Amino acid sequence: MTPPLLTGRHLRKTHGSTPALRGASVELHAGEILAVTGTSGSGKSTLLHCLAGIVRPDSGTVEYAGERLDELPETRLSELRRTEFGVVFQFGQLIPELTAVDNVALPLLITGTARREARERAGDWLERFGVLGQRDLRPGEMSGGQAQCVALARALVTGPKAVFADEPTGALDSLATEQVMTALAHTARASDTAVLLITHDAQVAAYADREVTLRDGVLGAGATEAAR
Numbered sequence: 121m122t123p124p125l126l127t128g129r130h131l132r133k134t135h136g137s138t139p140a141l142r143g144a145s146v147e148l149h150a151g152e153i154l155a156v157t158g159t160s161g162s163g164k165s166t167l168l169h170c171l172a173g174i175v176r177p178d179s180g181t182v183e184y185a186g187e188r189l190d191e192l193p194e195t196r197l198s199e200l201r202r203t204e205f206g207v208v209f210q211f212g213q214l215i216p217e218l219t220a221v222d223n224v225a226l227p228l229l230i231t232g233t234a235r236r237e238a239r240e241r242a243g244d245w246l247e248r249f250g251v252l253g254q255r256d257l258r259p260g261e262m263s264g265g266q267a268q269c270v271a272l273a274r275a276l277v278t279g280p281k282a283v284f285a286d287e288p289t290g291a292l293d294s295l296a297t298e299q300v301m302t303a304l305a306h307t308a309r310a311s312d313t314a315v316l317l318i319t320h321d322a323q324v325a326a327y328a329d330r331e332v333t334l335r336d337g338v339l340g341a342g343a344t345e346a347a348r
């Protein structure tokens with residue numbers, strides 16, 4: 121079997137005096153959708169932040185494609201986040217003043233793509249997520265489901281190898297959840313992108329290839345090859 125794209129080993133992280141992770145280990149393979157479930161406060165978001173190089177664990181290691189994220193300088197980490205990772209949160213965090221197409225084009229502009237090409241590629245991704253008709257609308261003029269599809273298009277437009285989605289449908293009704301998850305699962309598989317999907321919704325976890333559960337900062341069986 122090919123080695124994992126991303127591996128977290130024995131991750132520990134404490135916020136103030138609250139232990140969020142207590143030795144969590146997990147592997148994510150290229151092209152795989154992994155759902156991490158768990159009750160509120162079990163450490164899901166903290167795990168995502170450690171694996172995506174957003175926060176450093178207090179101890180333990182995070183290895184991405186042969187690089188130790190927990191040891192990298194901030195400059196290399198932010199380069200990786202811009203070029204190899206995509207992130208989506210519960211509330212898409214689109215820029216309210218920009219239209220859908222300009223929101224999606226933004227990561228390309230930041231990495232040096234010319235404006236015309238960036239907007240063309242943004243349009244392609246809006247189409248893949250079924251929201252091309254909303255290209256000239258601002259986030260406040262769209263439904264919640266449409267805005268999340270735009271946020272996903274923005275996360276995928278740079279061709280990331282890994283997408284980190286933290287409760288991406290947490291604010292949506294079940295119909296919009298289905299629209300967003302169908303689009304995410306389809307595009308992730310078509311582009312061989314790995315997805316770490318944080319959720320406490322069984323309807324959402326059902327879209328994953330594999331599901332692991334966090335309990336009190338530790339992952340249960342199946343999170344790593346050794347434990348499977």
Ligand SMILES: Nc1ncnc2c1ncn2[C@@H]1O[C@H](COP(=O)(O)OP(=O)(O)OP(=O)(O)O)[C@@H](O)[C@H]1O
Nearest residue numbers: 135136138139140159160161162163164165166167
């Ligand atoms: N910045 C912070 N400062 C202090 N405590 C924090 C911080 N972030 C998280 N925590 C605490 O760490 C624990 C784990 O939080 P985390 O957000 O990772 O869990 P979660 O499973 O994602 O929860 P939820 O489903 O409610 O989002 C919780 O007890 C939380 O209150």
